[in-house]
Amino acid sequence: MGKRDKRVAWVNPIALARSTGPKEATGTTIRDYLDRSRPTLEEVTEKIKKAREGSHALANWEEQQQKKFSRELAAQRAAVLGEGSSQRSSKKKRKKEKRKFSKRKKHRARSRSPLYDSSSDKDKEEIKRVKKKKHHRKQETSSDSEDNDTTSDDSHSPxxxxxxxxxxxxxxxDSS
Structure with a gap:
């Protein structure tokens, strides 16, 4: 069996491109770009004027919208403030009524209490004695808790x- 022929014809790409000749241009060329039609100075100034007029129209419209919005806002504020003041005054009245009612309750509770009913000296002394007992009890409980925390050998501690x-x-x- 014979060997396969591995030789391939090789062509220089540059030489091949030269032999085919110049390619036709696709798209625009530099010459086309330079020869394009351009607007004159008068046309440019007209375009600028139109653009300015358009921006003036937009500015006028925005101003009108802003004025309209400010009028609506002022009307809403007036409505809310008018309602708010009446609501505030009604809230104040309610608070005053609650205060009066709570004061009446306290006064009634004091007047019903047997300690506050009489105005005699004995009753006043009794009230003072009861208050002192309560105060003394509070002190004992607080001192007991402190003594338990600090020392356990104290005679006051349980x-x-x-x-x-x-x-x-x-x-x-001792007994035996």
Whole structure:
């Protein structure tokens, strides 16, 4: 069996392009770009004037819209403020009525209480004594809690189960 022929004809691409000749231009050329029709100075100034007029028209329209909006806003504000002032005054009246009502309740509660009914000296002294007892009780409970926190050997603190057992043993030993 014979060997296959691997030789391929090779052509220089540059030489091939030269031999075919120049290609026809596709699209616009530089010459076409330079020769294009351009507007004259008069046409340019007319376009500029039209653009300015258009912007003036837009500015006028925006101003009209702004004025219209400000008028509507002022009318709405007036309506809200008119309602708001009447609502505020009614709220104030309600608050005053509530205050009066609560004061009446407090006054009635005091007048119903037996401690506040009489104006005699004995009753006043009794009221003071009751207040002192309440105050004294509050102090005892607060001092007891403080004593339990700081020292457990204090005589004012409530005895723990360990202390109770020790006391029982001592009392049992004393009695026998």
């Amino acid at each position: 005895p723990t189960s360990k202390h109770k057992k020790q006391r029982r043993r001592q009392s049992d030993s």
